[in-house]
Structures are given as C-alpha cells and as structure tokens.
Amino acid sequence: MRIRKIRGWFVRLFDIFHRARREREFAEELENHLAMHIEDNLRAGMSPEEARRQALIKLGGVTQIKELHREQRGLPMLETFWQDLRFGWRTLRKNPGFTLVAALTLSLGIGANTALFSLADAVLLKTLPVENPEDLVLFQWTMGPNGVAGLIEGGTVEKDPATGLNRGTPFSYPAFAQFRAQSQTLSAVFAFAGVSLNVNLDGQAEIVSGQLVTGDFYSGLGVQAVAGRMITADDDQLAAAPVAVISYRFWERRFGLDPAAIGKTIQVNGSPCAIIGVTPPAFYGGLELGAAPDLTLPMTPLTIGQSKMTDAANWWLQVMGRLKPGVQETAVRAELERAFQQTAVGGDGGGARLGTGLVGERVAAEMESEERRRFGRRFVTELARLRLYAHHHAAREPAVRVDARLAGNARRFAGGAQTGWAAPRRGALAPEPIACHRADRDIVSLAGGNRFVCAHAP
C-alpha cells in the first residue's frame, strides 16, 4: 500500500507540468457532470431552471470543488512557492532600495523564528473590499482596573500591557444611538455584532455564522449588492418586515447562485425572514476578525429584543464610523466623549474613556495581542510596526498589487475549515475565494503599493 502512495506522489509531481491541461479537463468533466444531471432532472419532469438549480446545489460549490481538486493535483506548495520566488526576484531587481528593506525584514522574521498568526493576512485582505478603508474608525474605550462597564457580551476586551488599562470594543445600543445622532465628524455611524443563527431553508436546517447590523452598515462601508439590495436604514424601523442579506458563499452553497433566492423566505431562529440581497464574493461578509458570516440581519426590536435597545448596561455591539473628508479621528473622540460618558453605566462612564482607532491600527493591535495570547512567544516588535506602516499605506493605494510569497500555507485561515481568501496571484487585483482547511503557522504578511514583503518562516 505504501508503494501506491509513492506512486501517487510521483504522479502528482509530474502533473505539475500538465497543469493547464488537467485544469481544462476537469472543467470539462464537471460540465459534463452537470449536463448529465440536468438531463436526468429534465426527464424527471423539472423545468429547465429548476433542473439546473438542483443540479448545481447537489454538486456543491463549484469554486470549492475545483480548489479541492487542484490541491489533490500537483504539489501546490511546491508550485506556488517556486512561482512566487521567481516573481519576487524579478520585482526585487527592479527596486533596489526596497530590496534592502525586504532583506532586512526577511532576516528579522526568519531569524526571530516566530510563528505569527495569519490573522494579519486575513485582516489585510478583508479590509480591501470596502471603500476607502483608511477612513474607517472603530470605536473603543479604555478603562482603569477599577472601572465598571456593564454586562459585556461581545467585541474584544484586552489589557494594554504598556498602560495597564483595559481596552475594549463593545458598546451598548443606547451609546451607539447617541453617537449616531450626535456626530458631525462622521459621515456614517454603524454597528455590528456576530451571532449564531439557526437557519431553515426548504426543510433543511443548519446553524450558520451570522451577524446583526444597523442600517448604515453596508452604505457606510461602501459595499454594493451583487444581487438584490443591501440592508438600509429603513430596515431598522420597528414596522419593517424582517429581511436578511446573505453572503456570496452562502448563495452559491445553498442556492446554486439562483437569482430566485432573492425574495425567498427562510426561517431564522424560528421566524420568517425574506432574503433581499447578496454581498459580492470579495466581501467575506462581516467585520469581526475571524468571522465570515453567511447571513446578516438588521437590528430591530424583533431581532435583538426591546431590552437590548434600551439597556445602557449591556455592551454587546461594535461601532464603526466613516470620517468625513479632512477630519482627524481625534475630533471624533472630542465630539462624542461626553455622549459616551452620559450613556455609560452610572452616567460617569464607569471610569471609561472613549477612544477610536483607525481600523488598520486597531487591527494591528488586535493581531499583536492575539499572537501573544496564542503563541506566548516573543515577537518582533519592529516587524509588527513595519507591518502596520505597510498596511496603513497599502490601504491608500488605489490598485493593490500584491507581491508576496504565497506558500500554500499562507492561504490557510486559522480556526478550522472556513472560507478564506487567497492573496491574489500576481497581476490579479481581487482576492479569490478558496476553501481552507487547518490552521497553519506560516504567515505571509503582505502589503500592496509599496511592495513590502515580510515572510515569516516557521
């Protein structure tokens, strides 16, 4: 049996040279599969649209299948590593100044032998498909050890080792409502929270990762629907009919990309809900680090309960805003600090002070603490700072060109099987969706624009 396995590896090695052909052949095989299935469905009496839809659903996600097949072919790690090595070399030669920085960084990374978390990639990639991510701020608060917040049910809270203060992201709904009502410095203020949902569609139930958002979430981020429409402020109203937005992935998986999904009623936690739109494939669905929600609902008294909407002691949602042109984030803090103090427990903020962080910085900070928590190892602070710099500047580049060492591992996403996003292959502009498997410790940290390469070897 061992010899069979060895034979397998050899075949895969040689297959590297026939990649294009194999890819084409498999695409043809899949086409035939669908054609045959559709024929059978037609013979069984289905309409052409239904026949096609059922065949697609039964097949599973085409992108995913192709990816799994691709991984079984060839030796993905080897191939992409070689490709990227060659590409990296070519790029480096064109930019000698950059070569020095990259070389230093590489040696810092490899020398320090840190296993850094791929949260970096996930976050960097994830901030790409929204409009002007550099104008987005995430609200946070800092509080002394004796501070009193309230019931904290979401977001993240961590202790800042430098100052000893607690720093957190969850707010109460009343606080959010005040921010939204009062802010002059922000063009949009919106909130979101992750939630697990029981979804029943055509008799098939499953638990999906979901989220609750307020009316300006999609417009504030600048995400356009790829089908149907997105949640708007009107959907927040009490009398509004319950609606839901689904992710592209979910649309592909449960509906086979059928446009009839729009308008379809599904059961969410026992209540009926109408699907109104689908987010684009590049928008993975939500904003919480590590989450890829399939279903998004508006926050209404029906979906979150009346008490959550009025209880200032329950801090459970995260708040983001978009800076108006020319506005600094410090202005936001100044403007809304008092409102925050007034809504927070006891009317004195419980000792908490408002802060905001540009999404990029905030994310870098969360990454660092996450890394520390997970691996407990010394990590290279210099590297982290450089990474932050790169991210900050990358976000401002209109076209993101990505140069990176794309080890197969770099596409993996910690946390088990989830859909992750591969950094685009050279020349491509948009990240591609792929299926991910286990957590891997390699990371490639990358930034477009100023062509900055950080490779962290395990």
Add this chain to the structure above:
Amino acid sequence: MSEKTDVWQGTLALMALKTLEAMGPLHGYGIARRIEQISENKLSINYGTIYPSLLKLEQEGYIASEWRASDNNRRAKYYKLTRAGRKRLAEETQKWETTTAILARFLAPPQES
C-alpha cells in the same frame, strides 16, 4: 478536523471502488448517483466531493480513466477498476467484515452457554 475528513474520504473512495466493481466502467456522475442510490438515500452527499476522491484513487493506481464519446457529441471521463484496485477492494472488504464480526460479538446480548 482533518482526520474526520480523511476517514470520510477513505470511506467514499471505498464506496467508489465497490460501485465500479459492481457496475463496470462509469463516469463520476454515475458513481456519485449510484452511491447515493445504494445507501437508499440515507447518505446525502455533495456530488462534487467524489472528484477529489477519484483523482486520488487514480493517482495511486487503483482506477484508470479514459475519455469516451457519449451521445450528443459529448465526451465523458469514464473510470474503471484496475487489478490493483480489485485487490485493494477485496482487502478492505475483508477487513471490514472481520471488524464487523468482532464487534457483533461484543455487542450481541450475553449468552448463557
């Protein structure tokens, strides 16, 4: 999580081999359909998952593939069992039957002799 997938892939591969033995050369769609059928629809699988399994089996030499012209000028990829595949199937079947027999003895109600 990956172990669970591996076990499943192994089981799927076995069922594919058995299907080919019983039905003769068949294409991926046919194999997937047949597997579901035989399980009397107790197994509901995404048909697409059969393809990576078939590829692996082919790479390891248990099955061989060939393109055949089907009706309406289409060509379909047919898979057939190789000698090594037959042997492997026999071995795995034997292993399975032994395991089941042993377990049956354990799980059977105690007998007074």
